[in-house]
Amino acid sequence: LTSHCAELAYHYELGGNLEKAIDYSNRAAGAAAKVYAYQQGLNSSETALRLMEKRGTPATERARQLLQTAAFASAFTFQPAIDYLEKAVTLFDEAGDAEASAAAHVKIGQMLCRNNNPTGATSTMNIDRAFIHYAIAEKALRDRPASEAVVGMYRGIANASWEAARMKESVAAAQRAVEIAEQVGREDVWQQAADALAFALVASGRVSEAYRVIEQIWQRAQLSGDPAIVLAAGQSSAFHFFYGGDLASAAQ
Secondary structure (H helix, E strand, O other): OHHHHHHHHHHHHHOOOHHHHHHHHHHHHHHHHHOOOHHHHHHHHHHHHHHHHHHOOOHHHHHHHHHHHHHHHOOOOHHHHHHHHHHHHHHHHHHOOHHHHHHHHHHHHHHHOOOOOOOOOOOOOOHHHHHHHHHHHHHHHOOOOOOHHHHHHHHHHHHHHHHOOOHHHHHHHHHHHHHHHHHHOOHHHHHHHHHHHHHHHHHOOOHHHHHHHHHHHHHHHHHHOOHHHHHHHHHHHHHHHHHOOOHHHHHO
């Protein structure tokens, strides 16, 4: 059935059953993602979005569909993904969902801090714009309970600050991310925050401090007993040791 989801969506649309057509379009998108067929996934997700607009689906549902569509689009170039995310922000704001809107601002900020430009299109990297989106997100999230979204925001601010050569701000934001990650209580979230801190410290020339964070990353990963976390920690540690000039530790 999964292999025929796109065809079923097409026929349900022809028959006027938009609810089923949307459902099967999203099933087709999910099936495509599992086999890394991102163009097919993008096509199916865009179809679902078009049908939602035609059906008059509530703003929040359409906004979440836009997030999924943006994720597929980002596999190719960032500008279409940013466009989808900005539309999602508008819909979340209309629905009064400040936290979801802030999370979308964070995703935009992350994309604006990277250069994804395989087709020769205009570069999307714009650190000043990224800071604007992070400022909006921070205003909405700073007083919220500790969550993965808040950690991701401070990780993003740390990265943008590093790109802008504002190293003290980068380290401070990464430290805040680690503090909040401890409250979240999920090892994978803490590992990502600690990785951002290690990077900011190395980039700031505080290499010995960074190495202490790296050792903690590795020790905690081993204690977690989660193979995925151990693998990610090993890759992270190798990168930071290499970046810090300790080639022997990186190889180990």
